[in-house]
Amino acid sequence: MRRTLQLFAAAAVALATTGGVQAQEEPTKACFIYVGPIGDFGWTYQHHQGLLQVEEELGDAVETAYLESVPEGADAERAIERFARSGCDIIFTTSFGYMDATNRVAGRFPDVKFEHATGYKREHPNVATYNSRFYEGRYIQGVIAAKVSEAGVAGYIASFPIPEVVMGINAFILGAQSIDPDFQVKVVWANTWFDPGKEADAAKALVDQGVDIITQHTDSTAPMQVAAERGIKAFGQASDMIEFGPETQLTAIVDDWGPYYVERVKAVREGTWEQVDIWAGLKEGHVVMAPYTNMPDDVKALAEETEEKIRSGEFHPFTGPINRQDGTQWLAEGEVADDATLLGMNFYIEGVDDQLPN
Amino acid sequence: MLESILITVATAATPLLIAALGELVAERSGVLNLGVEGMMIMGAITGFAAALLTGSVWLGVGAAILVGAAFALLFAFLTLSLVTNQVATGLALTLFGLGLSGMLGESFVGRPGLKLGVIDIPVLSDLPVVGRLLFGQDPLFYISLLLTLAVAYFLFATRAGLMLRAVGDNPVSAHAQGINVVAIRYLAVMFGGACAGLAGAYLSLVYTPQWVENMTAGRGWIALALVVFASWRPWRVVAGAYLFGGVTIGQLHAQAQGVDIPSQLLSSLPYLATIAVLVIISRNRRLTMMNTPASLGRPFVPER
Numbered sequence: 001m002r003r004t005l006q007l008f009a010a011a012a013v014a015l016a017t018t019g020g021v022q023a024q025e026e027p028t029k030a031c032f033i034y035v036g037p038i039g040d041f042g043w044t045y046q047h048h049q050g051l052l053q054v055e056e057e058l059g060d061a062v063e064t065a066y067l068e069s070v071p072e073g074a075d076a077e078r079a080i081e082r083f084a085r086s087g088c089d090i091i092f093t094t095s096f097g098y099m100d101a102t103n104r105v106a107g108r109f110p111d112v113k114f115e116h117a118t119g120y121k122r123e124h125p126n127v128a129t130y131n132s133r134f135y136e137g138r139y140i141q142g143v144i145a146a147k148v149s150e151a152g153v154a155g156y157i158a159s160f161p162i163p164e165v166v167m168g169i170n171a172f173i174l175g176a177q178s179i180d181p182d183f184q185v186k187v188v189w190a191n192t193w194f195d196p197g198k199e200a201d202a203a204k205a206l207v208d209q210g211v212d213i214i215t216q217h218t219d220s221t222a223p224m225q226v227a228a229e230r231g232i233k234a235f236g237q238a239s240d241m242i243e244f245g246p247e248t249q250l251t252a253i254v255d256d257w258g259p260y261y262v263e264r265v266k267a268v269r270e271g272t273w274e275q276v277d278i279w280a281g282l283k284e285g286h287v288v289m290a291p292y293t294n295m296p297d298d299v300k301a302l303a304e305e306t307e308e309k310i311r312s313g314e315f316h317p318f319t320g321p322i323n324r325q326d327g328t329q330w331l332a333e334g335e336v337a338d339d340a341t342l343l344g345m346n347f348y349i350e351g352v353d354d355q356l357p358n
Numbered sequence: 359m360l361e362s363i364l365i366t367v368a369t370a371a372t373p374l375l376i377a378a379l380g381e382l383v384a385e386r387s388g389v390l391n392l393g394v395e396g397m398m399i400m401g402a403i404t405g406f407a408a409a410l411l412t413g414s415v416w417l418g419v420g421a422a423i424l425v426g427a428a429f430a431l432l433f434a435f436l437t438l439s440l441v442t443n444q445v446a447t448g449l450a451l452t453l454f455g456l457g458l459s460g461m462l463g464e465s466f467v468g469r470p471g472l473k474l475g476v477i478d479i480p481v482l483s484d485l486p487v488v489g490r491l492l493f494g495q496d497p498l499f500y501i502s503l504l505l506t507l508a509v510a511y512f513l514f515a516t517r518a519g520l521m522l523r524a525v526g527d528n529p530v531s532a533h534a535q536g537i538n539v540v541a542i543r544y545l546a547v548m549f550g551g552a553c554a555g556l557a558g559a560y561l562s563l564v565y566t567p568q569w570v571e572n573m574t575a576g577r578g579w580i581a582l583a584l585v586v587f588a589s590w591r592p593w594r595v596v597a598g599a600y601l602f603g604g605v606t607i608g609q610l611h612a613q614a615q616g617v618d619i620p621s622q623l624l625s626s627l628p629y630l631a632t633i634a635v636l637v638i639i640s641r642n643r644r645l646t647m648m649n650t651p652a653s654l655g656r657p658f659v660p661e662r
């Protein structure tokens with residue numbers, strides 16, 4: 001009897017081992033859900049560059065798949081579930097609005113790893129979240145804007161009033177007002193992530209209202225083109241957009257997701273994947289500033305200095321004293337905002353001349 | 359400032375106007391083509407690519423018109439010769455166009471394109487407020503208005519236009535009169551495609567001179583809605599397109615000025631305004647019935 005059991009155990013071990021080896025030899029399947037088209041040359045384009053880097057570095061060991069232009073909402077859950085059923089080992093869902101859908105599907109597929117970008121909910125052990133500290137770049141942009149602008153007013157094309165976007169506006173104004181306390185920002189909500197025509201219209205409206213610098217938190221290159229046409233300056237978004245405004249772009253916040261994607265897919269392959277909550281910035285190279293162009297040398301030097309201070313950790317853009325928009329104190333002198341507050345940011349700070357939509 | 363606002367409105371309205379005019383003609387002949395978005399995006403990529411490769415913006419515009427018409431020909435063949443379902447075929451055409459344009463356009467992403475320049479009529483364009491609006495616009499703006507004039511004249515003042523409307527209202531009796539119903543519908547659908555292609559070229563060569571996937575962003579659907587809004591009358595399409603464009607641009611300006619209204623509400627204003635006007639004009643049922651092509655969307659197979 002005991003002998004039989006031992007045999008059984010041995011067989012089971014053998015089976016498990018061969019099973020394991022087989023799994024190792026099969027390529028790991030990494031799947032991506034995109035909110036826009038891969039040809040947007042902005043947010044989704046950069047995520048797709050990450051996918052391409054995974055393919056390049058892991059070669060035959062990986063198989064990839066992606067779905068583009070997946071609307072946030074009910075469609076997203078169906079798309080994610082389809083991927084989970086089709087044998088994906090790890091699924092990257094790359095927009096804030098996929099947060100709940102990702103967590104719901106993750107609950108039903110405990111063996112699949114889920115990675116949600118820019119969210120904060122990790123309801124199951126197989127859900128990780130990752131994000132980049134774009135606000136670091138936005139602060140630098142604010143500093144540059146206040147130095148370069150003659151009108152003292154910048155235009156900000158925003159998408160949706162989610163914490164990520166609100167945080168960006170706040171960081172921009174903090175940077176600008178560190179140079180010029182009277183600097184103003186006009187915010188226009190496009191209520192879309194991607195509509196080149198509407199983004200161009202928003203940019204034109206802002207220029208007509210007298211701004212001479214445009215920054216955007218939407219995904220297309222259209223505002224950069226409008227700025228070039230109207231002869232003002234602008235900041236690129238997500239990708240280096242210098243080709244659309246060789247004499248217009250001051251710098252751009254470039255999202256570099258590739259290294260993270262390679263690392264996480266490798267972890268799945270090696271069985272070392274663990275739930276994480278990554279929020280990396282300039283220091284880790286997830287946020288990269290495009291070359292500082294079209295500005296005087298002293299502004300460039302100041303921008304580089306600010307970047308270096310943030311990178312080294314010497315300076316945090318959200319350092320007190322900072323008041324809320326209504327004048328009440330948020331951060332005391334020298335106090336640094338904690339990550340949780342920043343990630344859930346749903347209020348403007350003092351100096352923003354706009355009503356935050358609910 | 360008023361002047362530049364008006365110009366921005368014209369830029370926003372022109373592609374809607376051109377695409378809607380084309381669809382209006384197709385629908386007047388009794389064919390409902392829901393593939394406007396697909397034909398438009400094909401026009402956008404073709405126009406952009408052809409202009410960049412040949413170095414001539416006008417060749418780009420021409421290529422976009424041809425490709426739009428070719429796409430419409432495909433639709434016409436399926437729905438008129440093979441008598442497939444118009445709604446399903448139109449939707450398929452949109453999906454096909456969106457997918458194909460993305461594939462064809464892959465190597466054009468991130469490349470600045472050519473832009474169609476403005477026509478500047480000296481002296482007149484220096485007039486206050488309306489100078490640049492009326493005398494200093496891009497050529498396609500003028501073409502869109504001439505096109506409206508031409509379509510209105512054709513439909514209501516020519517024999518061919520009468521035949522086209524007869525085909526859309528009652529293909530059976532038109533056929534009995536010896537009119538070639540299918541041939542007229544083919545031509546009307548292809549005209550619709552050519553206009554959609556031109557509207558697409560407007561996006562990638564004037565509005566935002568670049569190629570990005572899905573850059574039509576639903577404008578084909580708005581054009582379709584405008585046709586209903588206009589109760590199939592050309593000049594009302596102009597009114598609708600400019601109302602929609604005007605409210606869109608107006609709300610952006612309101613936001614930039616810091617008007618204290620929630621931006622989501624402002625963003626939905628163009629749609630609300632359009633629906634409100636639609637409700638008001640469709641109160642007169644008899645008039646609406648009179649303008650609606652009576653056989654819209656119904657297939658016709660001539661007896662042999």
